[in-house]
Amino acid sequence: MSTARTKVVLVIPSSERVKVLRTAYSPPLGLLAIGASLLQATKNTDVLVLNGELYSTENALVEDIVAYKPNIVGISTNVGCYKTALSIAKKLKTQNRYLIVLGGPYVSTMWKECLKNRPYIDYCVVGDGEIPMVKLSNGVPPERIDGLAKRDFLGEPHLIPQIDLPLDSYPDPDWSLIDARVYQEAYRQTYKQADAISACINAMKGCRWQERSGGCIFCALLRSKLRQRSPERVWQEINRLYDKYGCNHFWELSDTIGCDIDWLRRFNSLKPNRPILFKGYLRASETTQESVKLLSTLGYNEVFIGIESGDNAILKAANKGSTVALNKRATILLRDAGIKTFASVVLGLPGESRQSLQATYDHVCDLFENGMNTLSVCIFAPYVGSRAFLRLLDDEKIGGQYRGSDVFDWPLFSRLWVQTQCICEWSDIAEYNKRLSSIPSSLYEDNFSYVEKEYDI
Ligand code: SF4
Known part of the structure; x- marks a missing residue:
């Protein structure tokens, strides 16, 4: 029986804007919530959460991701960090065949365009990240994961929307990850x-x-x-x-x-x-x-x-x-x-x-x-x-x-x-x-x- 562990890195890139209020003291709460779900629901998963705001350069962040030797890299996107997310994803894909998953508000809207234009992105999570990431990490075939946008056999973006679950069904964010x-x-x-x-x-x-x-x-x-x-x-x-x-x-x-x-x-x-x-x-x-x-x-x-x-x-x-x-x-x-x-x-x-x-x-x-x-x-x-x-x-x-x-x-x-x-x-x-x-x-x-x-x- 295989004892191989799945290693997941969850990343929030730094903002592309010079001055953004409140980023310095806002921890990536959404990633801590996904991390908590991964740790609770999957027996063989290790999770690392990284915040680009705490790195002086993007390359230093990429080096830390690579050093962790992850199987899956989940990158959160919003209007202020989408290009940086793409840049990180492209660098990672060039180095290794990591599974690259984007999530967050930006790709929850732009998943079609993202999958069409960015061949180095494997999947986009649309909506809550908890269940799609747990299933992916547990080895469920992507085509059977609701809320995970992917390309169909013709290369066209395809999504089965997920049903919003009650928030109380998720574990609390895991602060031990930061x-x-x-x-x-x-x-x-x-x-x-x-x-x-x-x-x-x-x-x-x-x-x-x-x-x-x-x-x-x-x-x-x-x-x-x-x-x-x-x-x-x-x-x-x-x-x-x-x-x-x-x-x-x-x-x-x-x-x-x-x-x-x-x-x-x-x-x-x-x-x-x-x-x-x-x-x-x-x-x-x-x-x-x-x-x-x-x-x-x-x-x-x-x-x-x-x-x-x-x-x-x-x-x-x-x-x-x-x-x-x-x-x-x-x-x-x-x-x-x-x-x-x-x-x-x-x-x-x-x-x-x-x-x-x-x-x-x-x-x-x-x-x-x-x-x-x-x-x-x-x-x-x-x-x-x-x-x-x-x-x-x-x-x-x-x-x-x-x-x-x-x-x-x-x-x-x-x-x-x-x-x-x-x-x-x-x-x-x-x-x-x-x-x-x-x-x-x-x-x-x-x-x-x-x-x-x-x-x-
Ligand atoms: S619709 Fe609601 S959440 Fe959206 S900007 Fe207006 S008040 Fe805020």
């Missing part, structure tokens, strides 16, 4: 909190607003139903991280924690008597007296809200499901509860004009006067997976040029978007971007500066 202290130190430095021991958790996947309405025009979240872990399971995970590592600052990564008030009530009612603080995301429309009170009791000290624009017509065109008045109400409620508001605006939403840009500027000033603490500003980019991306590709000329591609020049796409969807000039957007990001306590989220690098993909 050195959590690296991320915790980065968190302490960023927040200047010497006593903070941080961790990330994810209570939900999906968004009720997207489920109900199709979601915001820029939303690149994979279209699926909202799935929630039970409040009991989330507390179990938090308590374990508290007991084992002393974690006391939790970054809750759900797209919006307020989308189900019953869930929030139950989560709150189970809170143990422990000094735990939270940060997380919330929609302005879900920021009510009750949700804020619950968050305050839970120990939330900062909430991230996409206010996006100070013009109701623009918010409507972006299908944001929010208004200027709701943004203001949210800021005031959070201020009164002693919770910091970190808001973000996006310039260049459909129909943007000089008038709406000025309205956004005025709105931001008003919110700062009413207790908002931090603002992040970025210029819109119609990323893969969003309805904006599809709308841009619907343009005959642009679509004709880019349909079928799997890599895109995002700064160029931003400009094409403004040209075709806004009623102002690029220079107007740039002017307001500069004005807004010069307000004290504003951060500019740089969509346009990429690490200078030639990709051999």
